Amino acid sequence: MSTPPPLLRPRDGDALRAEIRRLAGVAGVPVIFGGEVSADTLRLTEFAGVRTNGLRGLSVTRASGLGGRVVDSRRPAAVSDYGNALSITHHYDGPVLGEGLRSVVAVPVVVSGRSRAVLYAATRGPGPLGDRTADALVQAGRRLATEIGIRDEVDRRLRLLDMTAPAPASDGVVAEELRAVQAELRAIADAAGDVHMRDRLREVGERLTRALAGGPDPDAPRLARREIDVLSQVALGCSNRAVAQRLSLGPETVKSYLRSAMRKLDAHSRHEAVATARRLGIIP
Structure with a gap:
């Protein structure tokens, strides 16, 4: 039987959803999405501005596609023409191109040296995303990393008390x-x-x-x-x-x-x- 989450800890997905909604209002791009990372697999669950269901629930493995690349490297990355990009694998061209996305930037949420989530911003037109969008995404990633880190520390202390x-x-x-x-x-x-x-x-x-x-x-x-x-x-x-x-x-x-x-x-x-x-x- 799985262990229930700590009583005081809200779902990290709720914090991720809040950041997606916030970014949708300030990033200046039509599509914002993201998901949490578990066992080196990123699952896309939160979206703003998408037109299809192709990306919903998509599981992205480590080092695959743009999201898997940032999970692995723990650094932001971007492509200006997703379908023809040479810097990523193309395991997920179907859902990405089916949504019409071309220019995409992805930012990992890194806590204690591990990628815990990924935030994306994307446009359906050519050309790279601007610095304003990238900066907003990086700031959102830092806020989310801080919040998850605090929750982890509270959980660690509670577990320590349970054990000792x-x-x-x-x-x-x-x-x-x-x-x-x-x-x-x-x-x-x-x-x-x-x-x-x-x-x-x-x-x-x-x-x-x-x-x-x-x-x-x-x-x-x-x-x-x-x-x-x-x-x-x-x-x-x-x-x-x-x-x-x-x-x-x-x-x-x-x-x-x-x-x-x-x-x-x-x-x-x-x-x-x-x-x-x-x-x-x-x-x-």
Whole structure:
């Protein structure tokens, strides 16, 4: 029987689909598509702008065609005339040319040295795709790689807990590790330059908070995002200096956020603020 996916991890295909939709609006080309890589085989599942069903569900093996080439090399590649290109094999000419595609660029989504997905942009006319399209595809690949990498790390930590934490005394250990994961996600989200990626990372962190604390008390005081970030780090035992380093803030700024949170929570110490925030479900 297959092992079910981790409870907290959404489908990577959903993130891929979101990037395809986003690219369809900004890449400036008629056709965008892609798929995930499993066991060195790329399966095309997400599409925007296609007219036929020839590419849907197509399995592309490593080093075959344009997609298989980028899976193997882990580098972007492009052809300006697919049917006559000498740099690729022609195993998939039927569905590609049947869709009328000529100029195609493919970008691998590389996580920890492995291709995990491939994004494509294509036109039905001659001539190479422009730099704007290629840049948009590369940026989308980086966003998707970051998101998948974060999900992998969360899964790794949860698996490690499953293997090492003794039962039934493991609940506290699991909770502390999940709190650490949640705090790290908030720190990584804050450092992310891409707004879309920052929002997705924060969403995962909030899901962890709800899983551990059941969500905030409706009567709880409203803390600013930065105040919650600081409290989440303090809850791990970090000093103000360590919090400042993790969140890329000045030490005095950290003190200011902490004082503000303590005032809102009617707490007289950092430890009381953490305890109150946890009791109210503001932090896990």
